Structures are given as structure tokens and as C-alpha cells.
Amino acid sequence: MISQSRLVVAIDGPSGSGKSSVAKEAARRLGAAYLDTGAMYRAVTWHCLDAGTDLTDAHAVAQAVKDAELEISTDPGIERVLIHGIDVTAAIREQYVSEAVSAVATNLEARAELVRRQRAVIGEHERVVAEGRDITTVVAPDAQTRILLTASEEARMRRRGLQLGKVEAAALRRQVVDRDAKDSTVSNFTTATDGVQTLDSSDLDFEQTVQAVLSLVEAGSSRLD
Ligand SMILES: Nc1ncnc2c1ncn2[C@@H]1O[C@H](COP(=O)(O)OP(=O)(O)O)[C@@H](O)[C@H]1O
Numbered sequence: 341m342i343s344q345s346r347l348v349v350a351i352d353g354p355s356g357s358g359k360s361s362v363a364k365e366a367a368r369r370l371g372a373a374y375l376d377t378g379a380m381y382r383a384v385t386w387h388c389l390d391a392g393t394d395l396t397d398a399h400a401v402a403q404a405v406k407d408a409e410l411e412i413s414t415d416p417g418i419e420r421v422l423i424h425g426i427d428v429t430a431a432i433r434e435q436y437v438s439e440a441v442s443a444v445a446t447n448l449e450a451r452a453e454l455v456r457r458q459r460a461v462i463g464e465h466e467r468v469v470a471e472g473r474d475i476t477t478v479v480a481p482d483a484q485t486r487i488l489l490t491a492s493e494e495a496r497m498r499r500r501g502l503q504l505g506k507v508e509a510a511a512l513r514r515q516v517v518d519r520d521a522k523d524s525t526v527s528n529f530t531t532a533t534d535g536v537q538t539l540d541s542s543d544l545d546f547e548q549t550v551q552a553v554l555s556l557v558e559a560g561s562s563r564l565d
């Protein structure tokens with residue numbers, strides 16, 4: 341039984357490894373809040389594109405992120421992201437946002453601002469599952485359970501292709517492999533650092549992956565008892 345009240349679970353991994361869907365379901369079953377940090381990067385990217393911010397101007401991007409009024413649901417049953425009061429829940433998943441997001445995610449000042457906000461959200465909740473690229477290493481390195489969720493490139497491309505429906509092979513590769521290559525320049529989500537447990541989901545189905553995460557959480561909490 342997972343008994344202690346304060347619980348922070350940190351999950352990182354590359355695109356299509358199952359972070360969002362698995363972390364959300366694990367949060368539901370743990371009665372915990374859920375923080376999708378990728379949605380925060382996507383939302384501020386949507387805002388920069390909407391405002392016509394030059395994504396090659398690092399100073400302008402950092403300023404736009406600092407000024408952004410961002411609200412994100414932490415209820416695993418409610419997916420909702422607002423920026424300056426505009427509901428961008430669906431828009432942030434569009435291909436043009438996926439292809440632009442690395443420009444913001446590789447801006448170190450923008451990252452520092454979002455990391456600060458992510459830590460604040462995590463601090464507001466007694467129990468929380470947070471996922472992204474740098475949660476186990478930068479945002480919440482003191483989390484009880486830290487997991488690097490991986491899957492083979494082939495499995496990740498297949499999953500993302502099924503999720504997106506009709507999408508050209510080249511666009512799929514840009515959204516998975518090329519984006520990960522850019523994002524890897526600022527965060528390490530390909531190899532587990534000390535104390536981070538690797539969970540390879542290539543040969544697991546969704547339910548098996550959720551169960552594996554819950555087992556790691558259980559093992560982590562029993563170590564603390
Ligand atoms: N272990 C798994 N086996 C099969 N499909 C999975 C598994 N984990 C996730 N999926 C599916 O793969 C797709 C991508 O998962 P997602 O959670 O969006 O990944 P990420 O957040 O890491 O990019 C989703 O449609 C999800 O339901």
C-alpha cells in the first residue's frame with residue numbers, strides 16, 4: 341500500500357515513449373495531481389507564434405515567456421490549458437506548434453522561468469505526478485520516484501503515427517526524432533542519471549506500462565517506510 345501522504349513522482353522520456361498518457365493514468369490511480377510540463381512549453385510557444393514573436397530572437401522569446409499568463413489543469417481527468425485567458429488545449433497539439441516548440445524549449449531563460457513555475461505547481465500539491473524532459477534531473481530531483489520512460493525509436497514513431505492519424509512520414513520524423521535531437525541539447529532524457537530508474541516500454545502495452553510505473557512508486561514508498 342502507498343501510505344505516506346507527500347508523494348512526488350517524476351517521469352522523463354523522449355517523444356512518444358508514453359509519458360503523458362502513462363503519467364496521467366498513474367496520477368488518476370494514485371489520487372494525485374498531474375503536471376504536463378510539455379503542455380507548458382507548447383502553450384508559451386503558441387503564444388509566441390500568435391503574438392508574432394521572432395523565434396530566432398532569444399531575448400524576445402524569453403521576455404514573452406516571462407510575461408505569459410499561463411493556467412494549466414492539474415486534474416488528471418481534465419485537460420485544459422489557458423494562455424492569457426485563451427483556451428489553447430487543442431491548438432497546442434497542432435503540427436505547427438510541435439515543429440516550433442524546440443525554439444522555446446532550447447531558450448535557457450525561458451526554461452528557467454518555466455522550471456520556476458513548475459516547481460511552484462508541484463509544491464502546491466500533496467501528491468503529484470509530473471512529466472517532461474528534465475523533471476527527474478532539474479525540476480524535482482528530490483522526488484521519491486524518478487523514472488526515465490523509454491521505448492525504441494520504431495515503437496515511438498508507430499505510437500505517435502497512430503495517435504496523429506494521417507500524417508506524412510517526413511512530418512512524423514520531424515515531430516519525433518528531429519525534435520528530440522534538438523531538445524537533447526538542453527536536457528538529458530536519453531540516459532538515466534544516478535537514482536533514476538529506466539523503464540523500457542517498447543514491449544509493454546499501455547496497461548503493463550502503467551502497472552510498471554505503479555510498482556516503482558510502491559517500491560519507492562516502501563523504501564521510505
Ligand atoms: N506502453 C504503451 N504501449 C502502447 N501504446 C502506448 C504505450 N504508452 C503510450 N502509448 C500510446 O502512445 C501514444 C503516445 O503516448 P504519449 O503519452 O502521448 O507519449 P509522450 O507524452 O511520451 O510523447 C499515445 O497514443 C498512447 O496512448
Ligand SMILES: Nc1ccn([C@H]2C[C@H](O)[C@@H](COP(=O)(O)OP(=O)(O)O)O2)c(=O)n1
Nearest residue numbers: 355356377378379381441445472473474523
Ligand atoms: N520538461 C520539459 C517538457 C517538455 N519540453 C519540450 C520538449 C518538447 O519538444 C516540447 C513538448 O513536450 P511534450 O511532452 O508535449 O512532447 P511530446 O510531443 O509529448 O513528446 O517541450 C522540455 O524541454 N522540457
